[in-house]
Amino acid sequence: MRENAVVWVSALLHDTRNFAAFEGVEPDKDMPALMRVKALNESGRPLVADAFFTTTRAKTRRAPKLSDLMLITDGFVLVSARLMAVLSRFDLVDGGFHATRLLAAEGDTQLANGYAYWNFGNHKKTFVPDQSPAVTPSLNGPDKSQPTSWFPPASIRDHEITLSAQGCAGPDVWTEWRLRGCVFFSDPLVQALRDADLDAPFGFRACRIV
Numbered sequence: 001m002r003e004n005a006v007v008w009v010s011a012l013l014h015d016t017r018n019f020a021a022f023e024g025v026e027p028d029k030d031m032p033a034l035m036r037v038k039a040l041n042e043s044g045r046p047l048v049a050d051a052f053f054t055t056t057r058a059k060t061r062r063a064p065k066l067s068d069l070m071l072i073t074d075g076f077v078l079v080s081a082r083l084m085a086v087l088s089r090f091d092l093v094d095g096g097f098h099a100t101r102l103l104a105a106e107g108d109t110q111l112a113n114g115y116a117y118w119n120f121g122n123h124k125k126t127f128v129p130d131q132s133p134a135v136t137p138s139l140n141g142p143d144k145s146q147p148t149s150w151f152p153p154a155s156i157r158d159h160e161i162t163l164s165a166q167g168c169a170g171p172d173v174w175t176e177w178r179l180r181g182c183v184f185f186s187d188p189l190v191q192a193l194r195d196a197d198l199d200a201p202f203g204f205r206a207c208r209i210v
Helices: 031-042 081-087 187-195
Strands: 007-010 022-024 055-058 069-071 077-079 096-099 101-103 110-112 116-119 136-138 149-151 173-176 183-186
Touching: 007 187, 077 081, 081 187, 101 110, 183 187
Parallel strands: 055 101
Antiparallel strands: 007 183, 022 055, 069 077, 077 116, 096 116, 136 149, 173 183
């Protein structure tokens, strides 16, 4: 690990400012299957292309505004070709992108080219909850005194999320075991997004490293 390493966190999976009214179209996928895929993706599991959707439709007759990062129905994340090009320059290890056709609510009118579903594909166990005072524990397990997971605050501030030093090694994008709704990024990747003027939707905040 390099001295003074920096890791950034984004609560993009809970940030409704990035929501766009699209949904994947796949008659063979029922709601339990969709929720399993969503949960696996959020937990940083690598997924095959078939887990996602080759077609994605607007939910309203008036097409939603397109942006480079979109949180859509059922918690999936779409990225534009422009954003994908920057992310793909870094070490995503088991993460990746699965192309989809972005269509109007009716018919075959394609709204844009180059969009894809984002599979984060990597997870670590470096989150330090007892040194992250702003997080909220979830006590849904059989032992109500032991949290099963944690939720970030509605608005994360710098250094409110703490990771152990191992978080500075490995893939450039990952999720953390038992911390819900957050995705983590290496400093070089975040700087590249800033250079490309693509960082705003992420709301990056610096992590504390111990």
